[in-house]
Amino acid sequence: MNEGAVHSTRWGISREQALRLMEEFLESESMRKHSLASEAIMQALAGRLGADSEMWGLVGLLHDLDYNETKDKMDQHAVLTEQILIERGVDREIANAIKYHNAENLGLVRQAPIHFGLTAAETITGMITATALVYPDKKVCSVVPKSVKKRMKQKEFARSVNRDHIMLCEQIGMSLDDFIATSLEAMCGISDRLGL
Numbered sequence: 001m002n003e004g005a006v007h008s009t010r011w012g013i014s015r016e017q018a019l020r021l022m023e024e025f026l027e028s029e030s031m032r033k034h035s036l037a038s039e040a041i042m043q044a045l046a047g048r049l050g051a052d053s054e055m056w057g058l059v060g061l062l063h064d065l066d067y068n069e070t071k072d073k074m075d076q077h078a079v080l081t082e083q084i085l086i087e088r089g090v091d092r093e094i095a096n097a098i099k100y101h102n103a104e105n106l107g108l109v110r111q112a113p114i115h116f117g118l119t120a121a122e123t124i125t126g127m128i129t130a131t132a133l134v135y136p137d138k139k140v141c142s143v144v145p146k147s148v149k150k151r152m153k154q155k156e157f158a159r160s161v162n163r164d165h166i167m168l169c170e171q172i173g174m175s176l177d178d179f180i181a182t183s184l185e186a187m188c189g190i191s192d193r194l195g196l
């Protein structure tokens, strides 16, 4: 993340405000870590694609804001987030992009790179975390890409992680190998915060 992005409010919210907002809504440490990991991967993807890394980062950081309220009503997931973000004056493009990680339940069809990127990024956080936890040192920075790929092929491993969603990386022109390596590097970069 560059320094300018920290204080920028180009999107109606600074990164610091977004972090506080996320923590206000998500008390669970695991959801906070998931949000931060999603942010880090989204920034890395934006860097690779020449997209707006501030915007992509905010979308990753805020994508599960309403999780506590909607975990049992998935047809509301990300819709409630949109309302919250509009109330807080956040650019509508942020909330709009966020809705697409729940496209299946909302009757939406992913089209833009950020729709595919967010869905793949927020999903691979689970696969990487689960893979790190079976490493002897449980450190994300120790994980090699081929371990993640191997675990993805094992249906019973982290079975709730949607493999099809991870494969959406191909829709933004990245091979699975490249996407895994990029995501690992991004999560390793914030390993202290992730406690991994």
Ligand SMILES: [Fe+2]
Residues within 6 Å of the ligand: 034, 063, 064, 122
């Ligand atoms: Fe998520």
